Amino acid sequence: MQKIRISYLTNTGFFITAQKHRILLDAVFTRRHYPFSAMPKNVLEKILTRTGQFSDVTMLIVTHRHEDHCDGDALLRYSGDGTPVILPPDVYEAGIPETKLRLMPDPMHGGKVFEDETLRITAIPTRHDGPQDVLPGEHFSYLLEFLPEHVNLLALGDAETTYEQFSPYLAGKRIDLMTANFVEINQDRGRAFLNRIHPALTLLCHLPLPEDDQYRMAKLAGRNLDRQKDALPDCLICDVPGIAAELTEEGYKVISIQYDGGINE
Secondary structure, three states, X not given: OOOEEEEEOOOOOEEEEEOOEEEEEOOEOOOOOXXXXXXXXXXXXXXXXXXXXXXXXXXXXXXXXXXXOEOHHHHHHHHOOOOEEEOOHHHHHHOOOHHHOEEOOOOOOOEEEEEOOOEEEEEEEOXXXXXXXXXXXXXXXXXXXXXXXXXXXEEOOOEOOOHHHHHHHHOOXXXXXXXXXXXXXXXHHHHHHHHXXXXXXXXXXXXXXXXXXXXXXXHHHHHHHHHHHHHOOOEEEOOOXXXXXXXXXXXXXXXXXXXXXXXXX
């Protein structure tokens, strides 16, 4: 079985590696959207200059166009050289000339959007969690199936966790890893969704980084998880860049990535 690693960046941003694939998910943005965080400057610089762990990125994936997930100028700077990108069509409203990007597919749609011998990606049209009149725009979650073992990662982005949105795409599939907004463990619907999907590990994200966390959201999330952990599948709170999980034949293990190259297990 191939080793799959998913490491946390900021908000719902992750760096996913498996075999020949190096994927940035919701990771090319520069602005802070209060109360959440901007990508740390040292990490963003490595991403944009393709240095360190980010020297050989093969693909970008964007769930939606909100500025805490996607920055049009930064995305164009990064992927204008032809790096493949999967993103909702209305990301163009963030100021990206679509002719400058190598889109997969074009036009975007729900269903399979990429496949090679080691990876299949399915885009799942989903609603952004929260009031639709306040949070407009297209939103996609993504199912990444790592082949040939069919090890599956479900990246929710900021999706509303109603199972009916996902059921046509997840029928008969086991989910090994999932990324989810930390607020899901605070609400009945979110907890029911986690238990129905029942991944081996859920990475709870979209918390402010410590220097921006004036409301102590990470501490509150930790308390909520402690209260709910016996009624939920395994969860890991991601509040610092570099928190990561590796999935192998033996199961998952939590590690810490130093974006200057080190790894702490």
